[in-house]
Amino acid sequence: MDVSNGFEFFEETTNAEVESFFDSSPPLKDGDEIRRRVEDFVGKRCSPAVNERNNKVVCVTSGGTTVPLEQRCVRYIDNFSSGYRGAASTEYFLKAGYSVIFLYRRGTYQPYCRDLPDDPLLECFDVLDGSTVTVHPAHTEKVRTAISEHRAAIRGALLKLPFTTIFEYLQLLRLVALSMRCLGSRALFYLAAAVSDFYVPWESMAEHKIQSGLGPLDMRLNQAPKMLSVLRKDWAPAAFCISFKLETDTMILLKKAGSALKKYKMHMVVANELLTRKDEVIVVTESGNFVVQRDKTRPGADVESPLIELIVDRHSSYIDSV
């Protein structure tokens, strides 16, 4: 059997599967409050009175989702992602004048804080004379930036929404996408989160911790519904959409990126190879592939800076074209 045909055949997600996924998901905690905040944030930018070009909103998703294996969750499958790319990209989108909804996995990198050490409290600060808290001179600038820019962004153009499980992530994404629909082509989706491909449906999940001691554990995981096509078709059809592919095998990577572009009607797919993703990504589009590399001659330069530059440019052309 041809592999790409296999993908085509099996990855098709039906409306019934989508409905059934959401119907059986545990409801979002504080869902009403989150909806109010999102609608408030997006609403200000929707009004036809505002300058169209200056009111672009991007939803950046970041970090990995988890798949609980038990309802009272002790064990779960996690998708590795530090969230560095999402945090860095958020900074560049803000700098480019976008408002950002940052949908991030709890505990992952945050905008403006990605250059701090792992344990900033212990490594950046000191206590003088047993009472005055001070910042180490070596870290003063970074700490100052982290606090003041982060604060300013949250007061103005940044809305942060945390998730952990795939159930939370997909419910939040739907909520945000439906709200952003009113923005038309000024809406951008930058879907960098590592979303689980497989999951255990909530109702078929063990209520209690799976017991060990009875030999090997056999598990069957279902394919997670592919929400990208639903996002494009139903939730926010006029938005500019960018998805990501991460693979460890370069051969598989470009094939899957190209296939995702077509199947989900993405405007761009950013292809990452696990080991080189911090130096280089390949942007796959209908009009061809672009290699985006970080500027290795500039210390501290990252690949997100030129990547967001390219995206902002393409998104502008898209807005003008529709």
Add this chain to the structure above:
Amino acid sequence: MDVSNGFEFFEETTNAEVESFFDSSPPLKDGDEIRRRVEDFVGKRCSPAVNERNNKVVCVTSGGTTVPLEQRCVRYIDNFSSGYRGAASTEYFLKAGYSVIFLYRRGTYQPYCRDLPDDPLLECFDVLDGSTVTVHPAHTEKVRTAISEHRAAIRGALLKLPFTTIFEYLQLLRLVALSMRCLGSRALFYLAAAVSDFYVPWESMAEHKIQSGLGPLDMRLNQAPKMLSVLRKDWAPAAFCISFKLETDTMILLKKAGSALKKYKMHMVVANELLTRKDEVIVVTESGNFVVQRDKTRPGADVESPLIELIVDRHSSYIDSV
């Protein structure tokens, strides 16, 4: 079939299984450097010249281990544990005069920092006049404590060793236990980490990311070797050993805790029920069970404080008795 007989039969771990687990594990990064640091830390407390009673060392394990599903790890199974108990217990052990080897999962709670907000940098600090970093008055005391006590402990009686996977955890535990052997009964193991019951042997693991798109995923996980009996029998036979059981089902909990006490020859098993574990634990010993509760009349009081008090007392009697 009787369930507890089932447990007895299947949970027995042979020497061959232990050997094969370590032989096939990916080697510990910086293993020699870590061994040197541990031997240095323990060595100072081993010498017969030092006052026996005042040189007790506890190895506190904290947080959950992960089980990689792929060698170039994108997905893994995680065992949920915030590490709050391990971090809190470490503080109480230090206060009681113990030296502590804190074997913790990266990213989990750290001693002296557990009362800080999730994002201390953003919530505790501010920048005045665009340049001076200051601490919010409401958080000054906590931040000061976190920094100065943490620092003092690391300079003196606290050695911190991080892990992520079950392969790292078990190699570190063996290394620490073999080093602590020279302490005889003054060694205490407080094994609060949530260790995976199931794992995928490294050599049978997929090298690349498991592909989706081909229908449901069937996985077979092997039982992880039970290292508690090896720790007691071979690594540090004279040490006082405490293990933990976490279950979501109260009926199963006490049965399994009692069974672990006998099978692994633990001196104590601390039984936790997922939903009530912050208020109450049951300490299962050969001479009976003790319910340990936090003092609900004192705001901020935790269950770890009376638990460590009980353990320190029992450990002292144990040292005197051997």
